[in-house]
Each structure stands twice: as C-alpha cells, then as structure tokens.
Amino acid sequence: MAPVSTERDLRLDLFRGLALWLIFLDHIPSNAVNWVTIRNYGFSDATEIFVFISGYTAAFVYGRAMQQHGFIIASARVLKRAWQIYVAHVFLLAIYLAEIAYVANSFDNPLYAEEMGVLDFLKNPDVTIFQALLLKFKPVNMDVLPLYILLLAWFPPMLWLLLRTPSIALLSSATLYALMWLFEWNIPAYPSGTWVFNPFAWQLLFVFGAWCALGGAQNLSRWLHSRVVVGLAIAYLVFAFAIAMTWYFPRLAVFVPKFVGDAIYPIDKTNLDVLRIMHFLSLAVITVVFVPRDWPALKSRIFWPAIVCGQHSLETFCLGVFLSFFGHFVFTEVSNRVLTQVIVSIFGIAIMVAVAALISWYRQAERRGGGPRPPAARPGYAGGDV
Amino acid sequence: MRGRLLLLALLLGCGPAWAESPAECRVAENLLESSFRLPQVTRALAAKRLTVLVVGAGSSQLPGSSGTGNAYPARLEHALAQQLPGVEVKVTTDVKAKRTAAEMVKVLPALLSATKPALLVWQTGTVDAMLAIDPDQFSQALDMGINIAHSAGADVVLINAQYSPRTESMIALGTYAEDTRWVALQHEVPLFDRFSIMKLWAGLGTFDLYSATKKLDIAERVHDCIGWLLADLVITAAKPEEPPVNGSRN
Numbered sequence: 001m002a003p004v005s006t007e008r009d010l011r012l013d014l015f016r017g018l019a020l021w022l023i024f025l026d027h028i029p030s031n032a033v034n035w036v037t038i039r040n041y042g043f044s045d046a047t048e049i050f051v052f053i054s055g056y057t058a059a060f061v062y063g064r065a066m067q068q069h070g071f072i073i074a075s076a077r078v079l080k081r082a083w084q085i086y087v088a089h090v091f092l093l094a095i096y097l098a099e100i101a102y103v104a105n106s107f108d109n110p111l112y113a114e115e116m117g118v119l120d121f122l123k124n125p126d127v128t129i130f131q132a133l134l135l136k137f138k139p140v141n142m143d144v145l146p147l148y149i150l151l152l153a154w155f156p157p158m159l160w161l162l163l164r165t166p167s168i169a170l171l172s173s174a175t176l177y178a179l180m181w182l183f184e185w186n187i188p189a190y191p192s193g194t195w196v197f198n199p200f201a202w203q204l205l206f207v208f209g210a211w212c213a214l215g216g217a218q219n220l221s222r223w224l225h226s227r228v229v230v231g232l233a234i235a236y237l238v239f240a241f242a243i244a245m246t247w248y249f250p251r252l253a254v255f256v257p258k259f260v261g262d263a264i265y266p267i268d269k270t271n272l273d274v275l276r277i278m279h280f281l282s283l284a285v286i287t288v289v290f291v292p293r294d295w296p297a298l299k300s301r302i303f304w305p306a307i308v309c310g311q312h313s314l315e316t317f318c319l320g321v322f323l324s325f326f327g328h329f330v331f332t333e334v335s336n337r338v339l340t341q342v343i344v345s346i347f348g349i350a351i352m353v354a355v356a357a358l359i360s361w362y363r364q365a366e367r368r369g370g371g372p373r374p375p376a377a378r379p380g381y382a383g384g385d386v
Numbered sequence: 387m388r389g390r391l392l393l394l395a396l397l398l399g400c401g402p403a404w405a406e407s408p409a410e411c412r413v414a415e416n417l418l419e420s421s422f423r424l425p426q427v428t429r430a431l432a433a434k435r436l437t438v439l440v441v442g443a444g445s446s447q448l449p450g451s452s453g454t455g456n457a458y459p460a461r462l463e464h465a466l467a468q469q470l471p472g473v474e475v476k477v478t479t480d481v482k483a484k485r486t487a488a489e490m491v492k493v494l495p496a497l498l499s500a501t502k503p504a505l506l507v508w509q510t511g512t513v514d515a516m517l518a519i520d521p522d523q524f525s526q527a528l529d530m531g532i533n534i535a536h537s538a539g540a541d542v543v544l545i546n547a548q549y550s551p552r553t554e555s556m557i558a559l560g561t562y563a564e565d566t567r568w569v570a571l572q573h574e575v576p577l578f579d580r581f582s583i584m585k586l587w588a589g590l591g592t593f594d595l596y597s598a599t600k601k602l603d604i605a606e607r608v609h610d611c612i613g614w615l616l617a618d619l620v621i622t623a624a625k626p627e628e629p630p631v632n633g634s635r636n
Contacts, residue, residue, distance in 0.1 A: 029555055030585070100556060103552060103553070103556075107552050107598045108598055109599055109600075110449050111448075111595070111608060112550050113483070114443060114444025114484070114512055114513070114548075115445070115512065115516075116553065117484060117513075117516060118553055118557050119556070139556065140555055140556055140557065140558045141558075192517050192518055192520070193518040193521075253421070253571070254421055261571065261572075265568045265571075265572075266521075266525070266565060270521070325555065328555045332596055336588075
C-alpha cells in the first residue's frame, strides 16, 4: 500500500502545532492559562494528538523512503531520527538538572521539609545521571521524548509490515495493547515504578496513525462521514465533558450514578485507557468531518503560526519544554500573578512560533542552495519533519 | 488552575457558619465539602468522648522544639476541643517523614488496636509521588488502609499532598491526587483536599508559599489553619442530621 497523496496534509501540521502549544501550557505548573487546554474538558489530551500525528507523519515520510530505497536505508533514517531525539532529550535533562541544582541551593522552608527530599538525588548523581541516560530516570514532564525514541526504534519492522499487510500490522499492534493490559507489561523506571507513558500501550496510537497515513484513512472515510458515527462521536464528547465537570465542581459528582463511576475510574493515562482512545477518536472524527483537507483557511495567515510549529515539531517540542521550565522559574522568582501567567504563556508561544519560522526559513534557504549544504543532502525531509 | 479554583470558590457559594477559625483560613471553607458521613465520630460525640488517630509523613510535622504543638494534628485537637464543649477530645499521632502509603499500612493494625480511635486521619501521597511508586500500588495501599481502619471500627478522612509551588516541576502529584480522590469516592470517605486549599491560599495571597525562609511563622499559621479546617470538616461530616451536600446550588 502506498502513501495516498504526495501533498502534505496541512491539517496534520496545524493540529500537531496546536498540540505542542497545549503541551507547553500544560507543562507550566499552576498556569492559569492552561484552563484552555483540552484535557480539562474530556478524557484525552494533547499527548494523544501528538503521538497519533507523529505516527502518521513517520509513515508518510519513511514509508516512501522504504519503498524507494529499501528496508535498510529507511531503517537507518528512522534510527537516525531516534538518535536525534535522544540527544535532544539529554540536552533538556541538562537544563533540568541546572534548574534543580539552583532550587536545591536557594530554597529553604520548614513547611516543605518533606518535599525538598526530592532533591536528594543530587547527592548521588553517579547513579541518577546514568539511569537518566538509560531513559529509566525521567524527570517530571519529560516522558514524551523517551516514548517517542522507543516507538521510532521499534518502527522499522512495523513499517515493513504496514507496507505489506496493513490490517495484520494494525491487528498485531492491537494485540500487543491487549496483552499489555492482560499481563500488565511496562518498562521499569528509576528509582521505582514504571514508565509514565507505557510504550506497549501508546504504540497502538502511533501505529494507528501510521496505518491511517498508508491508506487506512481513505478506507475509513466512508464510515467517518456517516451520520451515526458523527452522532456517536458528539454524544461521547458530551458525556466526557459532563464527567470532566464533576472534577471541578464536586457537588455535581452526586449526579454521576455509582455504576458509571465504578466503570470509568480510574481513567488510566499511563496505559492509554480505552476511554481516552475513544475520546481521541471522537475528536478526530469531528475534526475530519468539519475541517476538510482542502479547507482554504489552512493556507491563510491565521493558522500559519500553528502550522509552522507543527512542521518543526521536535525543535518546537524541546523549546516548549525548556520554556515551561523557564515559565515556572518566572512564577516562583518574579511573580505568579494571573497577568504574569498570561504574559508568560503568550510570550512562550510567540517564541515557539518565531523559532519555528526561523528554522523554516533557513531550511528553504538551504534547499535553494544558499546554505552550507547542497540541497541533495537531505532528500528524506521532502515531506517535512517527522 | 488558580482561576478555576477561584471560580470554584465563587460558584459554590457560602458554606455553613464557621465560628472559631482564624479569618485568614476561611477563604478555603468552600473546598471543605464532602457528601460522606462519619458515623463512628457521630457515635463518639454522642458518648462525649472522641479519640482521633493521625497517621502521616513529613508534611504532618514541623521542626523545632515546639514543632509538635504547632503542627496540624495538635491544632486539630485544639480546634475540636474548642468547638465541642463537653466532649473529651484526644488526638494521638504517628508521624514519620519519608513514609509511603504502603509503609504506613503496615503499622496501621497495631496503631489502631493500641488507640481504638473513632476516626483515622490519614495523610499520604507526597512520598509516593516523590518516589514515583506505581500508582496502582498506591491505590491498593489506600484501599487496604481504609479497609483495615473500617474493620477496626474507625472512620477515615484522607489528606492529600501539600501544594508546594517551588517543587511543582519536580514532583508529579497529579496521578496520586486523582487516585486519592477516586479511592475516597469509592469508599465513601471524606477527602480533606489540602492541595487545593493551599493552592487557593497561594492564589489569593493569604499565605506566601513561595518564600525561601528558615522562619517557622508561615508554616505554623498554615498548620493552624489546616487544623481548624480539618476540625470543621470532621464536625460537619459527623452531624447526625441530613447530609450537608444535597440541595445543589449549581
């Protein structure tokens, strides 16, 4: 099965860009602005969007590479990308350690004697840093990149299978997901526990994205536009919204029948709860139905900032993590008024857009031959970033 | 989040009349609601004798020679005694830093049989989050602890983690807070939502929780307020009349 279209679907860039903005906002603790993010209004959040679209674009770019240049070359490119992400992760870790070390030295408060114990790992950096390089020690909010690294490292054989028998590939991915629930598979973490994003679970969304990119979406489109599916999707989103409201208004909780509560809680993010998948799929159905691929507004200036961020997702993501550290630093050291939070949030997104635009401009300059590299050196990136 | 809390506080309207607690604590009264009752405490109040056992980790204590007297368990005892004239109130504590929920469960049976409390106040979650204990194991520990207390004839109130803005980007409390809420809901025990209450205080400027200081004054006032509010929660949930949360205003 071949990638269905040679033209990049701008909706992917748009929604990945928006997801990156939401991840940035959610990663600043106590940010008043993050009430706008979707996790407050239902079960799934920006992570699902990011992983799905990453799977989609990975298949789109490397699927073509595998057909044109074979398994070995395409696999090498995928692994090279995984390595780049690993390097980016280690870079962010260094920044995180700098922040932690600063807090450890400057903060003292008898109210928080217990909480300050979290800095104890600085006392034995030999173990901690080593565990971090093994991706077992992962600081708060730095779980997405390790997941992405693992998904890419494992992607070449899956892509090979997807190109030959897509249904069997998707089925095997779903089987792995089911086995994970059955046997409670996950990867151990340091100092205890397991990975926050269980790769055995989240691979399903990544592979589903890849499957959609390789023609699955076209096969589904007849179903996607049926009234029944759209109606079900809307009903489910309303249900999830109603449940989400009971988290913020405890008085409403008495209206949730006990059997409903028993059935849905806890909504497991680590293992990608089925309720979360259904919520993401409902959002996807609504999006596909109401935002057509050739929607002229996609080429307008309004959406350009999000699209350009989505086109350079790794850089934007890393920058977002860095900016969220910095934002939290501003809240604690300068001011935590709501106005500051709004300004930090808007500024952060503006910086993400500016840097993405700069990268975009530089890549184009490179392709035109103005840069230090000849344009032929990067054929794998014709479809943009993965 | 802060905006949401303010909204929440506004939407929930006024609670019952709270007489004794210092004014600065009162802004958080609306976060105290619980639909669940404390029948053993009701019985103990009728018998004019209330024994409470507080089991907790490092955030249930304060350092220094007067730390024990100023930490919230002692303040809870004081607030209960003030508001329950004629009732003999006794609060015993088992507080040690760096304990996970599972570690506390291990000592619960002995503690409960030694003190025979009508109420177990159980503060947990911070250390589990810091050590990234498997959330499933954390929930199971909570389950076990509540069952042990119930079968020993004690009611339970859960207390979740403190709001600690400086370490917020280092301790992922989210999952553990959610799990605590869920377990409390399942077992129909009241949750004292210390995290949201302290966050509200920080947002309104009631207490400066960001300050780097070795002084104990803010910490003591925070613990004092927690003691008062906890007493309010216990007394409201133990009232023999109809549940406090029925006629929803929303």
